[in-house]
Structure formats: C-alpha cells, structure tokens
Amino acid sequence: MLNASLKELSAALAQGKISSVELTKLFLDRIQKMGALNAFITVDAEKSLAQAGAADERIAKGDAKPLTGIPVAHKDIFVAKDWLTTCGSKILSNFVGPYDAHVIERFNAAGAVLLGKTNMDEFAMGSSSENSFYGPVRNPWSRDCVPGGSSGGSAAVIAARMAPAATGTDTGGSIRQPAALSGVSGLKPTYGLVSRYGMIAFASSLDQGGPIAKSAEDLALLLNVMVGFDARDSTSIERPAEDYTLDLDKPLSGLRIGVPKEHFGEGLSGDVGKAVEAALAQFEKLGAKRVSISLPSSGLSVPAYYVIAPAEASSNLSRFDGVRYGYRASGYRDLADMYRKTRAEGFGAEVRRRILIGTYVLSHGYYDAYYLKAQKIRRLIAQDFVEAFKQCDLVIGPTSPTVAFRIGAKAADPVKMYLNDIYTTPANLAGLPAMSIPCGFGNGKLPVGLHITGNYFAEARMLNAAHQYQKATDWHARRPAGIEP
Amino acid sequence: MPLSLEEVRRIAELARIGIGDAEARAVQIQLNDIFELIGQMQRVNTDGIEPMAHAQDMKLRLREDVQTERDQREQFLSVAPEKEQGLYLVPKVIE
Numbered sequence: 001m002l003n004a005s006l007k008e009l010s011a012a013l014a015q016g017k018i019s020s021v022e023l024t025k026l027f028l029d030r031i032q033k034m035g036a037l038n039a040f041i042t043v044d045a046e047k048s049l050a051q052a053g054a055a056d057e058r059i060a061k062g063d064a065k066p067l068t069g070i071p072v073a074h075k076d077i078f079v080a081k082d083w084l085t086t087c088g089s090k091i092l093s094n095f096v097g098p099y100d101a102h103v104i105e106r107f108n109a110a111g112a113v114l115l116g117k118t119n120m121d122e123f124a125m126g127s128s129s130e131n132s133f134y135g136p137v138r139n140p141w142s143r144d145c146v147p148g149g150s151s152g153g154s155a156a157v158i159a160a161r162m163a164p165a166a167t168g169t170d171t172g173g174s175i176r177q178p179a180a181l182s183g184v185s186g187l188k189p190t191y192g193l194v195s196r197y198g199m200i201a202f203a204s205s206l207d208q209g210g211p212i213a214k215s216a217e218d219l220a221l222l223l224n225v226m227v228g229f230d231a232r233d234s235t236s237i238e239r240p241a242e243d244y245t246l247d248l249d250k251p252l253s254g255l256r257i258g259v260p261k262e263h264f265g266e267g268l269s270g271d272v273g274k275a276v277e278a279a280l281a282q283f284e285k286l287g288a289k290r291v292s293i294s295l296p297s298s299g300l301s302v303p304a305y306y307v308i309a310p311a312e313a314s315s316n317l318s319r320f321d322g323v324r325y326g327y328r329a330s331g332y333r334d335l336a337d338m339y340r341k342t343r344a345e346g347f348g349a350e351v352r353r354r355i356l357i358g359t360y361v362l363s364h365g366y367y368d369a370y371y372l373k374a375q376k377i378r379r380l381i382a383q384d385f386v387e388a389f390k391q392c393d394l395v396i397g398p399t400s401p402t403v404a405f406r407i408g409a410k411a412a413d414p415v416k417m418y419l420n421d422i423y424t425t426p427a428n429l430a431g432l433p434a435m436s437i438p439c440g441f442g443n444g445k446l447p448v449g450l451h452i453t454g455n456y457f458a459e460a461r462m463l464n465a466a467h468q469y470q471k472a473t474d475w476h477a478r479r480p481a482g483i484e485p
Numbered sequence: 486m487p488l489s490l491e492e493v494r495r496i497a498e499l500a501r502i503g504i505g506d507a508e509a510r511a512v513q514i515q516l517n518d519i520f521e522l523i524g525q526m527q528r529v530n531t532d533g534i535e536p537m538a539h540a541q542d543m544k545l546r547l548r549e550d551v552q553t554e555r556d557q558r559e560q561f562l563s564v565a566p567e568k569e570q571g572l573y574l575v576p577k578v579i580e
Contacts (some may be wrong), residue, residue, distance in 0.1 A: 206540065245531055340502060352502055355517060357516065359499050380529070414518065
C-alpha cells in the first residue's frame with residue numbers, strides 16, 4: 001500500500017480491500033517511523049482519523065470521488081481550519097487556522113484526508129528547507145543532505161512513502177527543485193489555475209500551488225482536484241474544468257522538444273547533464289523530435305527574481321506586526337518598538353534578509369534602477385518563451401544544476417544558494433507551467449530531476465510526456481535505501 | 486555602489502525590523518554580495534521594453550457591489566495576541 005499509485009489506492013478503497021481509516025493509520029505509523037527526517041511540523045491523528053471515518057461512510061454510500069479516503073500531506077503554508085499553520089516561522093508558531101484555504105476546501109470536498117502539515121523553508125524562502133523554525137528537513141536518500149526547498153517536507157514525505165500525495169507551492173522553483181533533489185514528481189501549474197486564497201503569500205505575482213507525488217499519473221489526479229476558479233483570489237483564472245488524465249496515454253510521436261542551449265552550459269554539473277541527456281534520448285526513442293532552442297535572457301532570471309520576489313515579500317510580510325495574529329515580543333517601550341522587536345525575533349535570518357532587500361529596491365530613488373528594471377527583464381524572459389514555443393511543444397532541461405547538497409553547505413552564502421534556482425525561476429517569471437520528474441542518479445547516488453516547461457495551460461501535454469517517459473523507465477519508482485514498503 | 490552600514494540601518498528601520506550592530510555588519514556583507522548578483526541586470530539594455538508587472542497580462546474582474554463576506558469577527562479575533570471587548574490591543578499611541 002505504501003508504494004501504491006493513487007489509482008490503485010482508489011480501487012482498493014472502492015473494493016473494500018482497505019478502509020480509509022486503515023490506510024490513514026498505516027501512513028500515520030509510517031510518519032512516526034520516519035520522524036528523524038523532520039518532514040512534518042504538525043500531525044494530528046485524531047483529526048485525520050475522523051476525516052478518514054467520514055470518507056469511509058461516503059465510500060459505503062457509493063458517493064466516492066477519485067481521491068475520497070486518500071491521505072494527503074499539505075505544506076504548512078496552506079491555512080487549514082483548526083490546524084496549526086506556521087509557514088515554518090516562529091512568528092506564526094501559535095497560529096491556528098480560522099478558515100480553510102481554497103486548496104484545502106477542494107481536497108475536503110473530494111473526500112481526501114488531511115494527513116498533516118509538512119515542514120518548509122520559512123515563508124517558502126529557500127532552496128533547502130533548512131530555513132525552518134522547526135529545524136531542517138533531511139533528504140531520505142542521504143540524511144546528511146537537504147531535500148531541496150522550500151517544499152522540502154512534502155518532497156521528503158513522498159520519497160520516504162509517508163503519504164501517497166502532497167501539496168507544495170512554487171514561487172521560484174519550490175515544488176520542482178525539492179522534487180528533483182528528493183527523486184519525486186512535482187508540478188507548478190500555469191499562474192492563476194490554483195487559487196492563492198489561504199495560501200500564505202510570499203510573492204503574489206509568482207506564487208502558485210501544485211501537487212507533489214510519485215508519478216505524473218498521480219499528479220494529474222491531484223491537479224484535477226486543485227485547479228478551479230475562486231473569486232476570492234483576484235488573479236484566479238476562469239476557464240472550463242479540464243480532466244488532466246485524459247491525454248496521459250497519447251503517443252509522443254511528433255512531439256517537438258526544445259532543448260535550450262543556455263541550460264546546458266557553465267554551472268551545470270556533469271553528472272546531472274549526463275542523466276538529462278539520457279532522458280532526452282529516451283524521449284527521442286518514444287518518437288519525440290529534438291529541437292535546439294535559445295532562451296537568451298534566461299541567465300538574468302535569478303537577478304530579476306531576487307528583486308521582484310523580495311520586493312513583493314517585503315510588502316506581503318508587513319502584515320506580521322504582532323497585532324492581529326501570531327507571535328508578539330514581550331518587553332517593548334511603545335508601538336514602534338513592539339513592531340521592531342516582534343519582527344526581529346519572529347522572522348528568521350533569511351526572511352529578514354529578503355525583507356531588507358525588498359524594502360531597499362522599493363525605497364525612494366531606487367525603484368527604477370531595481371524594481372522597474374527587473375520587471376522589464378521579466379518581459380524579456382517571457383518573450384523568450386513566446387519565441388521558443390513557435391518551434392517546440394515543450395522545453396526540457398535540468399531542474400537543478402546539481403544533485404542534493406549537504407546540510408549547511410550553502411547556508412552561509414545566500415548568493416550560492418540563490419543560484420540553485422537558475423533553471424526554475426524563468427517559468428515563474430513568465431507564469432508558465434513547469435514540472436520536474438526523476439530521470440536518473442548522479443554523484444553520491446542522489447536523484448536527478450528533469451525539468452519540463454509547457455506553454456500556458458499545457459499541463460495535460462506535459463503530464464502526457466512525463467507519463468509516457470515513466471511508462472518506459474522506472475526512475476520514478478526507485479526508493480531510497482532503508483525505505484522498505 | 487556598496488551599501489553603507491548607515492543604509493543597512495535605515496532599511497531595517499523602514500522595514501520595522503530591529504537590528505543590532507553585529508548583525509547589521511554581517512547583513513551588510515551579505516546584502517552587498519546579493520546586490521552584486523542583482524547588478525548583472527544593468528548590463529542589459531531595456532530601453533523601450535514595457536515592464537511586466539504580473540505573470541499574465543490579465544484584466545482584474547469586477548463584481549457586483551454587494552456584501553460577500555459573512556461576519557467572522559470572533560474567529561479572527563481569537564488568534565490575536567491581545568484583545569479586549571472585540572478590539573485588538575496595542576501599546577498606547579497617543580498620550
């Protein structure tokens with residue numbers, strides 16, 4: 001059961017081979033056994049089992065949907081009613097959700113079981129899941145290594161089979177990079193498809209929720225639940241519902257795969273490049289055609305991202321002032337002193353750093369040189385893709401320049417850490433859908449991720465390509481040593 | 486142009502984040518490294534390029550001017566650090 005696909009679990013539940021309560025208990029046990037990975041911030045067996053019981057009743061009544069009774073772990077950035085929702089931060093360490101995020105509502109309506117809240121970089125700021133008030137998450141493939149970030153808890157949960165499905169959020173790669181480093185599959189949808197309501201804001205023009213799971217097929221089922229219009233998110237897209245599983249089995253003959261030369265140059269580790277090349281050859285075997293393309297401005301995506309994201313964060317995080325919710329410092333002289341102390345004590349070092357960058361680039365006299373400049377470069381990056389998609393259907397390359405690195409290796413050098421995001425940030429800046437799937441192993445027998453970017457709303461096509469690849473290979477089915485079924 | 490220690494303190498004050506001397510010095514070095522990375526943007530000519538403010542060029546929706554939210558005052562107040570009689574409490578602002 002721990003290795004079963006969502007389709008298999010759904011069938012087992014429907015046929016009465018296992019109940020949702022039994023399945024939930026199985027994964028709760030598993031979470032306890034894998035506690036050393038520090039992948040969860042909150043687990044509440046009583047709440048989860050109550051939901052599982054309700055799911056079993058629903059199944060008995062013949063009222064089940066595809067995910068009814070299936071446990072799902074949610075990144076602790078999604079507000080869930082009556083659940084502690086910390087966003088990995090001390091400043092929200094006492095915040096119990098007064099309402100449900102849209103994503104949580106959708107999973108509740110589908111009858112899924114909330115299995116727990118996963119650990120993450122504080123406010124989703126990081127590429128290693130080390131920046132959590134609750135301590136670093138460990139990579140199931142090598143416990144001295146990071147699982148990637150910021151949705152590192154969710155990625156580790158899937159890799160170590162602590163849940164059959166999980167959610168994450170992606171502002172600059174926070175679903176795809178941890179999926180790559182932890183050897184699992186993850187997808188960031190087109191901006192606007194998944195509602196941001198109740199998803200604690202980091203950089204609102206970039207943030208997008210998405211699923212993390214073992215396979216593309218599972219991602220498609222999860223996406224069917226997560227995607228949907230929500231009037232409470234002003235940038236939510238209104239379009240007819242799509243079944244993301246419909247195209248999974250289409251053959252890939254004639255598919256044009258664009259390979260951007262900029263993503264195979266300096267900075268890409270040889271072991272990662274080799275695995276990605278092998279994956280491209282596999283796609284050609286499946287009937288796809290390889291096209292050389294160029295994304296000339298993509299090299300500027302990290303600098304532009306580290307202006308835009310901190311700028312938006314400095315504005316979004318101004319709400320954490322110790323007045324309406326969360327932590328408040330003790331021993332202050334006046335209101336201003338309360339703000340300063342609350343925010344100095346409540347935010348971790350990386351979050352403070354990004355607020356300072358954002359405050360500076362938006363401050364008087366610097367706006368044009370930084371923020372406006374970054375927005376112009378954002379346009380150039382988006383235009384690169386418009387040109388690229390005239391020549392190809394999907395853009396494929398590496399997700400991350402290296403395999404997982406050791407905990408602490410980049411913690412003291414923010415610039416080194418930021419450069420992890422070189423291949424993932426362009427999709428956020430352009431608003432395009434992108435995903436990562438496992439495509440082999442590199443140095444230290446650690447997983448390598450393959451990055452697939454599609455045109456706007458091309459999720460079904462990306463999932464089709466990923467599913468066909470996963471039918472021809474078994475990288476996605478590999479498990480870390482010591483992770484027995 | 487590297488950030489001075491004075492500028493780091495000024496930004497921290499704008500952001501309402503208390504910062505000690507030792508931290509300000511450490512942050513100054515890190516911020517200057519980051520701004521060196523960000524500075525790569527200046528190499529590109531962007532004259533005449535329209536800034537892209539959002540992931541998609543979309544128009545914001547309009548809605549009927551009617552009440553859409555129900556009263557959740559008690560629920561939202563329940564998570565406040567200090568409250569009294571349905572109000573948030575903060576230190577005295579006006580003497």
